Amino acid sequence: MRIIDLSVPILTGMPVYPGDPEVTVRPALTVALDGVNVLHLALGSQTGTHVDAPRHIDDSLPALDELPLERFAGPAVLVDARDAGARGAIGPEYFTGKVRPGVIVLVETGWSQHWGTVEYLAHPHLTPAAAELLIAAGVRTVGIDALSVDPTPALEIPVHRILCGAQAVIAENLTDLAQVRAAQQTGARIEVSLFPLRIPGGDGAPVRAVARIEDSRIPTETVIDT
Structure with missing residues:
Protein backbone atom coordinates (compact mmCIF):
# COMPACT_ATOMS: atom_id res chain seq x y z
CA MET A 1 0.00 0.00 0.00
CA ARG A 2 1.20 3.53 -0.76
CA ILE A 3 -0.24 6.99 -0.37
CA ILE A 4 -0.04 9.69 -3.05
CA ASP A 5 -0.42 13.36 -2.20
CA LEU A 6 -2.85 15.04 -4.63
CA SER A 7 -2.63 18.50 -3.04
CA VAL A 8 -0.86 21.73 -3.97
CA PRO A 9 1.09 23.55 -1.22
CA ILE A 10 -0.39 26.57 0.60
CA LEU A 11 2.02 29.46 0.02
CA THR A 12 2.00 33.25 0.08
CA GLY A 13 1.07 34.58 -3.34
CA MET A 14 -0.12 31.22 -4.66
CA PRO A 15 -2.62 31.11 -7.57
CA VAL A 16 -6.26 31.72 -6.69
CA TYR A 17 -9.45 31.85 -8.72
CA PRO A 18 -9.84 35.37 -10.20
CA GLY A 19 -11.44 37.59 -7.56
CA ASP A 20 -10.86 35.23 -4.62
CA PRO A 21 -8.86 36.38 -1.57
CA GLU A 22 -5.10 36.36 -1.98
CA VAL A 23 -3.12 34.02 0.26
CA THR A 24 -0.64 35.11 2.91
CA VAL A 25 1.32 32.80 5.20
CA ARG A 26 3.55 34.51 7.77
CA PRO A 27 4.94 33.89 11.25
CA ALA A 28 2.66 34.99 14.08
CA LEU A 29 4.85 33.60 16.86
CA THR A 30 8.42 32.31 16.69
CA VAL A 31 10.56 30.12 18.90
CA ALA A 32 13.18 32.87 19.09
CA LEU A 33 10.78 35.50 20.44
CA ASP A 34 7.85 33.54 21.88
CA GLY A 35 9.10 30.04 22.61
CA VAL A 36 6.85 28.42 19.96
CA ASN A 37 6.22 28.61 16.21
CA VAL A 38 2.71 29.60 15.09
CA LEU A 39 1.80 30.69 11.57
CA HIS A 40 -0.80 33.30 10.66
CA LEU A 41 -2.85 32.16 7.65
CA ALA A 42 -4.95 34.50 5.53
CA LEU A 43 -6.81 32.69 2.76
CA GLY A 44 -10.19 32.10 1.17
CA SER A 45 -12.32 29.01 1.60
CA GLN A 46 -11.65 28.05 -2.04
CA THR A 47 -7.85 28.16 -1.71
CA GLY A 48 -5.58 25.62 -3.39
CA THR A 49 -6.75 22.02 -3.44
CA HIS A 50 -10.22 22.38 -1.95
CA VAL A 51 -13.76 21.06 -1.95
CA ASP A 52 -16.94 22.94 -2.78
CA ALA A 53 -19.99 22.23 -0.68
CA PRO A 54 -23.40 22.72 -2.33
CA ARG A 55 -23.73 25.91 -0.22
CA HIS A 56 -21.05 27.40 -2.52
CA ILE A 57 -23.67 28.22 -5.15
CA ASP A 58 -26.94 28.49 -3.17
CA ASP A 59 -27.66 29.58 0.41
CA SER A 60 -30.45 27.00 0.65
CA LEU A 61 -28.16 24.03 -0.07
CA PRO A 62 -26.14 22.05 2.51
CA ALA A 63 -22.94 23.48 3.95
CA LEU A 64 -19.77 21.48 4.58
CA ASP A 65 -20.76 20.42 8.09
CA GLU A 66 -24.20 19.29 6.90
CA LEU A 67 -22.90 16.72 4.44
CA PRO A 68 -22.28 13.04 5.25
CA LEU A 69 -18.59 12.28 5.72
CA GLU A 70 -18.93 9.57 3.08
CA ARG A 71 -18.94 12.36 0.46
CA PHE A 72 -15.27 12.99 1.22
CA ALA A 73 -13.71 9.52 1.08
CA GLY A 74 -14.16 6.29 -0.80
CA PRO A 75 -13.21 4.20 -3.82
CA ALA A 76 -12.10 6.22 -6.82
CA VAL A 77 -12.23 5.92 -10.59
CA LEU A 78 -9.95 8.06 -12.73
CA VAL A 79 -11.21 9.30 -16.10
CA ASP A 80 -8.49 10.31 -18.56
CA ALA A 81 -9.50 13.55 -20.33
CA ARG A 82 -6.03 14.79 -21.23
CA ASP A 83 -6.95 14.98 -24.90
CA ALA A 84 -9.60 17.65 -24.27
CA GLY A 85 -7.02 20.41 -24.68
CA ALA A 86 -7.08 24.09 -23.79
CA ARG A 87 -10.61 25.23 -22.89
CA GLY A 88 -11.80 21.89 -24.24
CA ALA A 89 -15.18 20.41 -23.38
CA ILE A 90 -15.23 17.13 -21.42
CA GLY A 91 -18.54 15.59 -22.43
CA PRO A 92 -20.52 12.53 -21.31
CA GLU A 93 -18.61 10.26 -23.73
CA TYR A 94 -15.63 10.41 -21.36
CA PHE A 95 -17.67 8.85 -18.54
CA THR A 96 -20.07 6.44 -20.22
CA GLY A 97 -19.54 2.93 -18.89
CA LYS A 98 -16.71 4.00 -16.58
CA VAL A 99 -18.49 5.21 -13.44
CA ARG A 100 -20.81 3.63 -10.91
CA PRO A 101 -22.79 4.76 -7.86
CA GLY A 102 -20.80 5.84 -4.84
CA VAL A 103 -17.38 6.23 -6.45
CA ILE A 104 -15.27 9.36 -6.34
CA VAL A 105 -14.64 10.35 -9.96
CA LEU A 106 -11.27 11.97 -10.63
CA VAL A 107 -10.99 13.78 -13.96
CA GLU A 108 -7.42 14.02 -15.22
CA THR A 109 -6.95 16.88 -17.67
CA GLY A 110 -3.18 17.14 -17.28
CA TRP A 111 -3.66 20.83 -16.55
CA SER A 112 -1.93 20.70 -13.17
CA GLN A 113 1.34 20.98 -15.10
CA HIS A 114 0.39 24.62 -15.77
CA TRP A 115 -0.15 25.47 -12.08
CA GLY A 116 1.29 28.91 -11.35
CA THR A 117 1.20 30.08 -14.98
CA VAL A 118 -1.32 32.08 -17.00
CA GLU A 119 -2.07 28.93 -19.03
CA TYR A 120 -3.73 27.43 -15.95
CA LEU A 121 -6.77 29.63 -16.61
CA ALA A 122 -7.31 27.98 -20.03
CA HIS A 123 -8.15 24.60 -18.51
CA PRO A 124 -10.57 22.03 -19.97
CA HIS A 125 -13.97 21.78 -18.28
CA LEU A 126 -16.94 19.47 -17.91
CA THR A 127 -20.10 20.02 -19.93
CA PRO A 128 -23.56 20.18 -18.34
CA ALA A 129 -24.40 16.90 -20.10
CA ALA A 130 -21.41 15.24 -18.45
CA ALA A 131 -22.48 16.54 -15.04
CA GLU A 132 -26.01 15.23 -15.59
CA LEU A 133 -24.65 11.80 -16.56
CA LEU A 134 -22.54 11.65 -13.40
CA ILE A 135 -25.50 12.52 -11.18
CA ALA A 136 -27.75 10.01 -12.98
CA ALA A 137 -25.04 7.36 -12.47
CA GLY A 138 -25.11 7.89 -8.69
CA VAL A 139 -21.84 9.82 -8.42
CA ARG A 140 -21.80 12.44 -5.65
CA THR A 141 -18.11 13.40 -5.52
CA VAL A 142 -16.17 14.73 -8.53
CA GLY A 143 -12.58 15.97 -8.55
CA ILE A 144 -10.51 17.63 -11.26
CA ASP A 145 -6.87 18.67 -11.68
CA ALA A 146 -7.89 22.15 -12.86
CA LEU A 147 -9.10 25.46 -11.47
CA SER A 148 -12.78 24.66 -11.95
CA VAL A 149 -15.21 22.13 -13.39
CA ASP A 150 -16.68 25.08 -15.35
CA PRO A 151 -14.70 27.33 -17.71
CA THR A 152 -12.59 30.18 -16.30
CA PRO A 153 -13.66 32.93 -16.37
CA ALA A 154 -17.37 32.14 -16.50
CA LEU A 155 -20.50 34.27 -16.43
CA LEU A 194 -10.77 14.70 0.56
CA PHE A 195 -11.66 15.69 4.12
CA PRO A 196 -12.08 19.46 4.60
CA LEU A 197 -11.74 21.60 7.69
CA ARG A 198 -14.86 21.47 9.87
CA ILE A 199 -16.27 24.94 9.18
CA PRO A 200 -19.89 25.40 10.29
CA GLY A 201 -21.88 26.89 7.43
CA GLY A 202 -18.86 26.58 5.16
CA ASP A 203 -19.14 26.88 1.38
CA GLY A 204 -15.86 25.00 0.97
CA ALA A 205 -12.44 24.48 2.49
CA PRO A 206 -8.88 23.49 1.60
CA VAL A 207 -8.16 19.78 1.85
CA ARG A 208 -5.15 17.50 2.04
CA ALA A 209 -6.24 15.28 -0.82
CA VAL A 210 -4.59 11.85 -0.88
CA ALA A 211 -4.99 8.64 -2.82
CA ARG A 212 -4.42 5.29 -1.13
CA ILE A 213 -3.19 2.69 -3.60
CA GLU A 214 -3.43 -1.03 -2.91
CA ASP A 215 -1.86 -3.44 -5.37
CA SER A 216 -4.56 -5.92 -6.36
CA ARG A 217 -2.08 -8.57 -7.43
CA ILE A 218 -1.77 -11.51 -5.04
CA PRO A 219 1.85 -12.25 -4.13
CA THR A 220 3.11 -15.62 -5.29
CA GLU A 221 4.07 -17.87 -2.40
CA THR A 222 7.69 -18.96 -2.32
CA VAL A 223 8.18 -22.69 -1.93
CA ILE A 224 11.42 -23.73 -0.22
CA ASP A 225 12.64 -27.24 -0.88
CA THR A 226 13.98 -29.05 2.16
Whole structure:
Protein backbone atom coordinates (compact mmCIF):
# COMPACT_ATOMS: atom_id res chain seq x y z
CA MET A 1 0.00 0.00 0.00
CA ARG A 2 1.20 3.53 -0.76
CA ILE A 3 -0.24 6.99 -0.37
CA ILE A 4 -0.04 9.69 -3.05
CA ASP A 5 -0.42 13.36 -2.20
CA LEU A 6 -2.85 15.04 -4.63
CA SER A 7 -2.63 18.50 -3.04
CA VAL A 8 -0.86 21.73 -3.97
CA PRO A 9 1.09 23.55 -1.22
CA ILE A 10 -0.39 26.57 0.60
CA LEU A 11 2.02 29.46 0.02
CA THR A 12 2.00 33.25 0.08
CA GLY A 13 1.07 34.58 -3.34
CA MET A 14 -0.12 31.22 -4.66
CA PRO A 15 -2.62 31.11 -7.57
CA VAL A 16 -6.26 31.72 -6.69
CA TYR A 17 -9.45 31.85 -8.72
CA PRO A 18 -9.84 35.37 -10.20
CA GLY A 19 -11.44 37.59 -7.56
CA ASP A 20 -10.86 35.23 -4.62
CA PRO A 21 -8.86 36.38 -1.57
CA GLU A 22 -5.10 36.36 -1.98
CA VAL A 23 -3.12 34.02 0.26
CA THR A 24 -0.64 35.11 2.91
CA VAL A 25 1.32 32.80 5.20
CA ARG A 26 3.55 34.51 7.77
CA PRO A 27 4.94 33.89 11.25
CA ALA A 28 2.66 34.99 14.08
CA LEU A 29 4.85 33.60 16.86
CA THR A 30 8.42 32.31 16.69
CA VAL A 31 10.56 30.12 18.90
CA ALA A 32 13.18 32.87 19.09
CA LEU A 33 10.78 35.50 20.44
CA ASP A 34 7.85 33.54 21.88
CA GLY A 35 9.10 30.04 22.61
CA VAL A 36 6.85 28.42 19.96
CA ASN A 37 6.22 28.61 16.21
CA VAL A 38 2.71 29.60 15.09
CA LEU A 39 1.80 30.69 11.57
CA HIS A 40 -0.80 33.30 10.66
CA LEU A 41 -2.85 32.16 7.65
CA ALA A 42 -4.95 34.50 5.53
CA LEU A 43 -6.81 32.69 2.76
CA GLY A 44 -10.19 32.10 1.17
CA SER A 45 -12.32 29.01 1.60
CA GLN A 46 -11.65 28.05 -2.04
CA THR A 47 -7.85 28.16 -1.71
CA GLY A 48 -5.58 25.62 -3.39
CA THR A 49 -6.75 22.02 -3.44
CA HIS A 50 -10.22 22.38 -1.95
CA VAL A 51 -13.76 21.06 -1.95
CA ASP A 52 -16.94 22.94 -2.78
CA ALA A 53 -19.99 22.23 -0.68
CA PRO A 54 -23.40 22.72 -2.33
CA ARG A 55 -23.73 25.91 -0.22
CA HIS A 56 -21.05 27.40 -2.52
CA ILE A 57 -23.67 28.22 -5.15
CA ASP A 58 -26.94 28.49 -3.17
CA ASP A 59 -27.66 29.58 0.41
CA SER A 60 -30.45 27.00 0.65
CA LEU A 61 -28.16 24.03 -0.07
CA PRO A 62 -26.14 22.05 2.51
CA ALA A 63 -22.94 23.48 3.95
CA LEU A 64 -19.77 21.48 4.58
CA ASP A 65 -20.76 20.42 8.09
CA GLU A 66 -24.20 19.29 6.90
CA LEU A 67 -22.90 16.72 4.44
CA PRO A 68 -22.28 13.04 5.25
CA LEU A 69 -18.59 12.28 5.72
CA GLU A 70 -18.93 9.57 3.08
CA ARG A 71 -18.94 12.36 0.46
CA PHE A 72 -15.27 12.99 1.22
CA ALA A 73 -13.71 9.52 1.08
CA GLY A 74 -14.16 6.29 -0.80
CA PRO A 75 -13.21 4.20 -3.82
CA ALA A 76 -12.10 6.22 -6.82
CA VAL A 77 -12.23 5.92 -10.59
CA LEU A 78 -9.95 8.06 -12.73
CA VAL A 79 -11.21 9.30 -16.10
CA ASP A 80 -8.49 10.31 -18.56
CA ALA A 81 -9.50 13.55 -20.33
CA ARG A 82 -6.03 14.79 -21.23
CA ASP A 83 -6.95 14.98 -24.90
CA ALA A 84 -9.60 17.65 -24.27
CA GLY A 85 -7.02 20.41 -24.68
CA ALA A 86 -7.08 24.09 -23.79
CA ARG A 87 -10.61 25.23 -22.89
CA GLY A 88 -11.80 21.89 -24.24
CA ALA A 89 -15.18 20.41 -23.38
CA ILE A 90 -15.23 17.13 -21.42
CA GLY A 91 -18.54 15.59 -22.43
CA PRO A 92 -20.52 12.53 -21.31
CA GLU A 93 -18.61 10.26 -23.73
CA TYR A 94 -15.63 10.41 -21.36
CA PHE A 95 -17.67 8.85 -18.54
CA THR A 96 -20.07 6.44 -20.22
CA GLY A 97 -19.54 2.93 -18.89
CA LYS A 98 -16.71 4.00 -16.58
CA VAL A 99 -18.49 5.21 -13.44
CA ARG A 100 -20.81 3.63 -10.91
CA PRO A 101 -22.79 4.76 -7.86
CA GLY A 102 -20.80 5.84 -4.84
CA VAL A 103 -17.38 6.23 -6.45
CA ILE A 104 -15.27 9.36 -6.34
CA VAL A 105 -14.64 10.35 -9.96
CA LEU A 106 -11.27 11.97 -10.63
CA VAL A 107 -10.99 13.78 -13.96
CA GLU A 108 -7.42 14.02 -15.22
CA THR A 109 -6.95 16.88 -17.67
CA GLY A 110 -3.18 17.14 -17.28
CA TRP A 111 -3.66 20.83 -16.55
CA SER A 112 -1.93 20.70 -13.17
CA GLN A 113 1.34 20.98 -15.10
CA HIS A 114 0.39 24.62 -15.77
CA TRP A 115 -0.15 25.47 -12.08
CA GLY A 116 1.29 28.91 -11.35
CA THR A 117 1.20 30.08 -14.98
CA VAL A 118 -1.32 32.08 -17.00
CA GLU A 119 -2.07 28.93 -19.03
CA TYR A 120 -3.73 27.43 -15.95
CA LEU A 121 -6.77 29.63 -16.61
CA ALA A 122 -7.31 27.98 -20.03
CA HIS A 123 -8.15 24.60 -18.51
CA PRO A 124 -10.57 22.03 -19.97
CA HIS A 125 -13.97 21.78 -18.28
CA LEU A 126 -16.94 19.47 -17.91
CA THR A 127 -20.10 20.02 -19.93
CA PRO A 128 -23.56 20.18 -18.34
CA ALA A 129 -24.40 16.90 -20.10
CA ALA A 130 -21.41 15.24 -18.45
CA ALA A 131 -22.48 16.54 -15.04
CA GLU A 132 -26.01 15.23 -15.59
CA LEU A 133 -24.65 11.80 -16.56
CA LEU A 134 -22.54 11.65 -13.40
CA ILE A 135 -25.50 12.52 -11.18
CA ALA A 136 -27.75 10.01 -12.98
CA ALA A 137 -25.04 7.36 -12.47
CA GLY A 138 -25.11 7.89 -8.69
CA VAL A 139 -21.84 9.82 -8.42
CA ARG A 140 -21.80 12.44 -5.65
CA THR A 141 -18.11 13.40 -5.52
CA VAL A 142 -16.17 14.73 -8.53
CA GLY A 143 -12.58 15.97 -8.55
CA ILE A 144 -10.51 17.63 -11.26
CA ASP A 145 -6.87 18.67 -11.68
CA ALA A 146 -7.89 22.15 -12.86
CA LEU A 147 -9.10 25.46 -11.47
CA SER A 148 -12.78 24.66 -11.95
CA VAL A 149 -15.21 22.13 -13.39
CA ASP A 150 -16.68 25.08 -15.35
CA PRO A 151 -14.70 27.33 -17.71
CA THR A 152 -12.59 30.18 -16.30
CA PRO A 153 -13.66 32.93 -16.37
CA ALA A 154 -17.37 32.14 -16.50
CA LEU A 155 -20.50 34.27 -16.43
CA GLU A 156 -22.49 31.12 -15.70
CA ILE A 157 -21.44 27.96 -13.83
CA PRO A 158 -23.90 25.30 -15.03
CA VAL A 159 -21.74 22.33 -14.04
CA HIS A 160 -21.45 23.62 -10.47
CA ARG A 161 -25.20 24.14 -10.39
CA ILE A 162 -25.97 20.62 -11.58
CA LEU A 163 -23.50 18.89 -9.25
CA CYS A 164 -24.10 21.06 -6.19
CA GLY A 165 -27.83 21.04 -6.85
CA ALA A 166 -27.71 17.26 -6.40
CA GLN A 167 -25.79 17.79 -3.13
CA ALA A 168 -22.57 16.53 -4.68
CA VAL A 169 -19.09 17.60 -3.60
CA ILE A 170 -16.61 19.09 -6.08
CA ALA A 171 -12.82 18.94 -5.55
CA GLU A 172 -10.66 21.31 -7.59
CA ASN A 173 -6.94 22.01 -8.08
CA LEU A 174 -5.92 18.39 -7.61
CA THR A 175 -2.44 17.43 -8.77
CA ASP A 176 -0.32 14.36 -9.59
CA LEU A 177 -3.25 12.38 -11.01
CA ALA A 178 -0.82 10.72 -13.44
CA GLN A 179 0.27 8.49 -10.57
CA VAL A 180 -3.34 7.49 -9.94
CA ARG A 181 -3.85 6.74 -13.64
CA ALA A 182 -0.75 4.54 -13.68
CA ALA A 183 -1.98 2.64 -10.62
CA GLN A 184 -5.44 2.18 -12.13
CA GLN A 185 -3.91 0.72 -15.29
CA THR A 186 -2.31 -2.02 -13.19
CA GLY A 187 -5.66 -2.94 -11.64
CA ALA A 188 -4.78 -1.53 -8.24
CA ARG A 189 -7.53 -0.60 -5.79
CA ILE A 190 -7.72 3.18 -5.30
CA GLU A 191 -9.32 5.04 -2.43
CA VAL A 192 -9.32 8.81 -2.09
CA SER A 193 -9.64 11.07 0.94
CA LEU A 194 -10.77 14.70 0.56
CA PHE A 195 -11.66 15.69 4.12
CA PRO A 196 -12.08 19.46 4.60
CA LEU A 197 -11.74 21.60 7.69
CA ARG A 198 -14.86 21.47 9.87
CA ILE A 199 -16.27 24.94 9.18
CA PRO A 200 -19.89 25.40 10.29
CA GLY A 201 -21.88 26.89 7.43
CA GLY A 202 -18.86 26.58 5.16
CA ASP A 203 -19.14 26.88 1.38
CA GLY A 204 -15.86 25.00 0.97
CA ALA A 205 -12.44 24.48 2.49
CA PRO A 206 -8.88 23.49 1.60
CA VAL A 207 -8.16 19.78 1.85
CA ARG A 208 -5.15 17.50 2.04
CA ALA A 209 -6.24 15.28 -0.82
CA VAL A 210 -4.59 11.85 -0.88
CA ALA A 211 -4.99 8.64 -2.82
CA ARG A 212 -4.42 5.29 -1.13
CA ILE A 213 -3.19 2.69 -3.60
CA GLU A 214 -3.43 -1.03 -2.91
CA ASP A 215 -1.86 -3.44 -5.37
CA SER A 216 -4.56 -5.92 -6.36
CA ARG A 217 -2.08 -8.57 -7.43
CA ILE A 218 -1.77 -11.51 -5.04
CA PRO A 219 1.85 -12.25 -4.13
CA THR A 220 3.11 -15.62 -5.29
CA GLU A 221 4.07 -17.87 -2.40
CA THR A 222 7.69 -18.96 -2.32
CA VAL A 223 8.18 -22.69 -1.93
CA ILE A 224 11.42 -23.73 -0.22
CA ASP A 225 12.64 -27.24 -0.88
CA THR A 226 13.98 -29.05 2.16
